[in-house]
Amino acid sequence: MHEYIEIVGAREHNLKNISLSLPKNSLVVLTGLSGSGKSTLAFDTLHKEGQRQYLESLGLASYNLTKARVDAIRGLSPSISVDQNLSNRSPRSTVGTATDVYTYLRALYARLGRRPCPVCGATLPLAFTGAAEPWDDEPGEGEVDVAPGSDNNIACPACGADVPELLMGHFSFNKAAGACPTCTGLGTVHRANLARLLDEERSVTAGGVLRWDQTYEVPRYSGTLRLAAAYYGFAFDPDLPIKQLGRVQRELLLYGVESPQFRRYFPVKEPPETVAKGRFEGVITGILRRYQEHARDQESREKMEQLLVAEVCPDCQGERLRPESRAVTVAGRNIVAIARLPLGELADWLVQLPATFTADEQAVATPVLSDLRDRIGRLLDVGVGYLTMERSTPTLSAGEAMRLRLASLLGSGLSGVLYVLDEPTIGLHPRDTSLLIAVLRRLRDLGNTVLVVEHDLEVVAAADYVVDMGPGAGRDGGQVVAAGTPAAVAGNPASLTGGYLAGRTPALRSQRRLGNGSHLTIVGAREHNLKGITVSLPLGTFIAVTGVSGSGKSTLVFDVLDRAARRHFQDAGPAPGLHEAVEGWEHLDRVVAIDQTPIGRSPRSNAATYTDAFAAIREAFAATPEARERRLTAAHFSFNVPGGRCERCEGAGVVTVGMHFLPEVRVRCPACHGRRYRKEVLAARYRGRDIAEALELTIAEALDLFADVPASVSRLQLMADVGLGYLQLGQPATTLSGGEAQRVKLAKELGRKVSGRTLYLLDEPTTGLHPADTARLLAIVQRLVDTGGTVVLVEHNLDTIRAADWVFDLGPEGGEAGGRLLASGRPEDIARVPDSHTGASLRAAGQVRATDKRA
Numbered sequence: 057m058h059e060y061i062e063i064v065g066a067r068e069h070n071l072k073n074i075s076l077s078l079p080k081n082s083l084v085v086l087t088g089l090s091g092s093g094k095s096t097l098a099f100d101t102l103h104k105e106g107q108r109q110y111l112e113s114l115g116l117a118s119y120n121l122t123k124a125r126v127d128a129i130r131g132l133s134p135s136i137s138v139d140q141n142l143s144n145r146s147p148r149s150t151v152g153t154a155t156d157v158y159t160y161l162r163a164l165y166a167r168l169g170r171r172p173c174p175v176c177g178a179t180l181p182l183a184f185t186g187a188a189e190p191w192d193d194e195p196g197e198g199e200v201d202v203a204p205g206s207d208n209n210i211a212c213p214a215c216g217a218d219v220p221e222l223l224m225g226h227f228s229f230n231k232a233a234g235a236c237p238t239c240t241g242l243g244t245v246h247r248a249n250l251a252r253l254l255d256e257e258r259s260v261t262a263g264g265v266l267r268w269d270q271t272y273e274v275p276r277y278s279g280t281l282r283l284a285a286a287y288y289g290f291a292f293d294p295d296l297p298i299k300q301l302g303r304v305q306r307e308l309l310l311y312g313v314e315s316p317q318f319r320r321y322f323p324v325k326e327p328p329e330t331v332a333k334g335r336f337e338g339v340i341t342g343i344l345r346r347y348q349e350h351a352r353d354q355e356s357r358e359k360m361e362q363l364l365v366a367e368v369c370p371d372c373q374g375e376r377l378r379p380e381s382r383a384v385t386v387a388g389r390n391i392v393a394i395a396r397l398p399l400g401e402l403a404d405w406l407v408q409l410p411a412t413f414t415a416d417e418q419a420v421a422t423p424v425l426s427d428l429r430d431r432i433g434r435l436l437d438v439g440v441g442y443l444t445m446e447r448s449t450p451t452l453s454a455g456e457a458m459r460l461r462l463a464s465l466l467g468s469g470l471s472g473v474l475y476v477l478d479e480p481t482i483g484l485h486p487r488d489t490s491l492l493i494a495v496l497r498r499l500r501d502l503g504n505t506v507l508v509v510e511h512d513l514e515v516v517a518a519a520d521y522v523v524d525m526g527p528g529a530g531r532d533g534g535q536v537v538a539a540g541t542p543a544a545v546a547g548n549p550a551s552l553t554g555g556y557l558a559g560r561t562p563a564l565r566s567q568r569r570l571g572n573g574s575h576l577t578i579v580g581a582r583e584h585n586l587k588g589i590t591v592s593l594p595l596g597t598f599i600a601v602t603g604v605s606g607s608g609k610s611t612l613v614f615d616v617l618d619r620a621a622r623r624h625f626q627d628a629g630p631a632p633g634l635h636e637a638v639e640g641w642e643h644l645d646r647v648v649a650i651d652q653t654p655i656g657r658s659p660r661s662n663a664a665t666y667t668d669a670f671a672a673i674r675e676a677f678a679a680t681p682e683a684r685e686r687r688l689t690a691a692h693f694s695f696n697v698p699g700g701r702c703e704r705c706e707g708a709g710v711v712t713v714g715m716h717f718l719p720e721v722r723v724r725c726p727a728c729h730g731r732r733y734r735k736e737v738l739a740a741r742y743r744g745r746d747i748a749e750a751l752e753l754t755i756a757e758a759l760d761l762f763a764d765v766p767a768s769v770s771r772l773q774l775m776a777d778v779g780l781g782y783l784q785l786g787q788p789a790t791t792l793s794g795g796e797a798q799r800v801k802l803a804k805e806l807g808r809k810v811s812g813r814t815l816y817l818l819d820e821p822t823t824g825l826h827p828a829d830t831a832r833l834l835a836i837v838q839r840l841v842d843t844g845g846t847v848v849l850v851e852h853n854l855d856t857i858r859a860a861d862w863v864f865d866l867g868p869e870g871g872e873a874g875g876r877l878l879a880s881g882r883p884e885d886i887a888r889v890p891d892s893h894t895g896a897s898l899r900a901a902g903q904v905r906a907t908d909k910r911a
Contacts, residue, residue, distance in 0.1 A: 059080055068096050277336070283332070283334035397445075456605075524538040578620075589876065606871050646815075659722075669768050702731070755785060
């Protein structure tokens with residue numbers, strides 16, 4: 057048996073033909089600067105090759121998975137990756153359904169719930185009626201199970217009425233038997249945002265329907281509207297301003313001939329059968345139909361959601377289930393109320409529950425309760441006890457989603473596996489890091505090799521073996537700078553990480569800012585778990601909002617402040633979280649939120665296209681002699697539109713292959729061999745490179761190649777300034793971490809010319825950054841403030857908190873135990889607050905210096 061995973065000659069991406077041995081059945085941490093080659097070694101080499109070898113052993117070599125660029129890997133186990141990409145973005149997926157906790161809770165309610173008889177109101181115990189029911193699962197992502205519920209009835213002991221039996225499916229909002237019929241179990245309904253659809257000052261022919269193309273749709277639909285009106289015996293004038301249309305004409309335009317809104321005027325007349333006779337769908341009806349049709353196309357849904365307004369379902373009031381399901385209780389509480397408890401409180405409720413059961417009920421409940429406690433216990437172990445079961449999966453941070461996956465892996469009991477994890481501490485407060493380390497060690501102790509890509513120094517110090525990559529990023533990285541125990545790496549003078557392990561910290565400014573004298577005050581914030589807090593932000597300063605996970609930081613900054621700003625400055629966006637007022641808008645010109653949401657859902661989207669750096673590059677290629685000779689324009693060098701791109705993969709360079717019972721896999725396009733473009737486009741060369749080769753360059757390398765293209769250089773330089781010089785120019789947006797996506801957005805924002813009266817809101821921008829990269833990012837943040845701006849960061853990183861001018865600390869815990877403003881002041885003031893976990897972490901790490909001064 058191999059005691060080590062032996063890697064020989066790894067050359068993927070920027071790896072410099074490295075060879076090393078990693079001890080098996082150990083906790084191994086790969087660290088180093090962002091872009092130094094950690095993820096390339098962990099995911100693109102070890103995990104990819106482990107996956108390929110395992111599939112080949114199953115006889116699935118025909119799927120043509122490309123081999124990693126490595127001479128040999130010996131002692132490699134089947135691998136499981138836990139990365140930062142959310143796999144389920146369906147609004148139907150929740151923490152409860154993703155972890156199966158809600159499935160077990162449905163079993164509990166189906167077998168032991170009590171409900172009132174719909175005829176006489178007497179209490180009906182459901183005990184044992186569903187005991188023999190087969191166990192059911194939640195449907196897949198974005199789907200609703202349309203299977204009917206039970207046809208069996210039970211007799212009410214009080215009045216004898218036949219009452220339909222309720223099974224597990226009646227407690228699922230993803231099954232027709234349980235879902236509220238009005239919202240189909242989503243808890244929300246959509247209505248059209250008329251301000252985004254119509255300009256009521258204009259007529260239909262003058263472009264009053266904003267989404268209609270003037271050259272085709274406007275004349276076509278104007279004619280259909282005239283025909284529809286004639287069919288019903290009235291006139292429709294498309295040249296009349298929309299606001300002057302009569303009620304019937306307006307209902308026809310908005311809802312169409314088959315809608316109840318229009319048919320109430322002509323209840324006995326059947327709608328026209330064809331467009332030629334006047335069959336017209338309606339502007340709003342068409343938008344809502346297309347929204348439903350694209351239920352599984354996240355990108356299309358997000359575009360259409362800009363034209364819609366989400367509202368709480370008027371029938372279920374957001375509770376997602378049918379009335380008869382919501383009426384069932386266990387120990388006096390229905391399943392909706394229990395799903396809204398933080399997992400920590402749910403665990404306490406389950407402990408107290410057996411005391412409310414009879415002996416027979418306990419016999420039924422015991423196995424279900426045992427499984428529930430085990431699953432919830434693992435979730436508490438990974439530090440997500442503040443989450444509720446009803447929390448929508450797409451709203452989770454990458455770190456939260458990763459920790460849910462870790463909890464499920466703990467329950468699997470697998471051994472002999474290589475687990476590859478990508479920065480599991482992201483979004484985790486330092487207080488909870490020790491819990492995560494314990495989980496990683498439990499995975500190791502089951503007989504697995506746990507390989508973690510990580511920058512957090514506490515995790516690095518807890519490893520059995522550390523590999524420090526570097527010495528720089530991109531082409532300056534890809535080498536093993538140091539390898540050994542944490543103590544050995546800390547004592548290696550060549551290791552940048554070693555210096556930080558040995559106690560090095562980023563330098564601080566000599567003085568803290570007081571601000572410009574103006575404040576922006578959030579009054580009475582009470583969204584989610586916020587306890588009516590009032591926070592007054594000193595403008596012209598660098599502000600950190602801190603607290604344990606789930607304490608209310610993001611709710612305050614993004615759900616309340618950011619949304620209120622969008623409504624104030626743009627009159628757009630979702631409704632702000634509950635609060636009394638925001639005072640002080642007159643001191644600002646704009647508010648910019650830079651979060652960790654993806655910059656694109658398509659593999660064709662990348663940092664260069666998002667920041668507009670690629671537009672100038674395409675122009676440079678179009679100006680080459682080869683391009684002119686072939687009459688190629690800048691559009692031919694775009695992989696987002698037909699013309700010059702490979703149409704087999706539509707410019708992505710990869711095609712998706714279904715894997716029968718396994719996740720889909722993207723493989724290199726067999727037509728263009730991953731090069732994205734047609735041969736004649738690749739014939740054009742700029743300074744010796746074709747467009748495909750240019751896209752394979754890192755941003756730092758592209759700066760040299762396109763030094764004579766100013767419009768491109770300015771944008772590329774900003775990305776290098778925020779620590780992204782290692783990214784490949786054409787790296788798909790779908791592969792970027794949340795932190796990388798946020799820094800791309802920051803680079804784009806830095807390229808704008810704006811006044812100093814700007815408030816910047818950032819969500820944990822140090823995610824994925826080595827301590828040395830964090831120091832660079834802090835310099836940019838300080839630059840924004842020095843030019844008159846105000847920066848508010850939601851942050852856990854202690855170096856960042858220490859560098860702030862002012863800190864607002866929320867807590868003391870997550871969920872309902874949080875939401876209070878524990879303290880505000882300088883970092884050294886927070887360190888003296890006894891109830892503050894942030895203060896305790898600052899004290900323990902020695903992160904506050906007594907010599908810090910205020911301006």
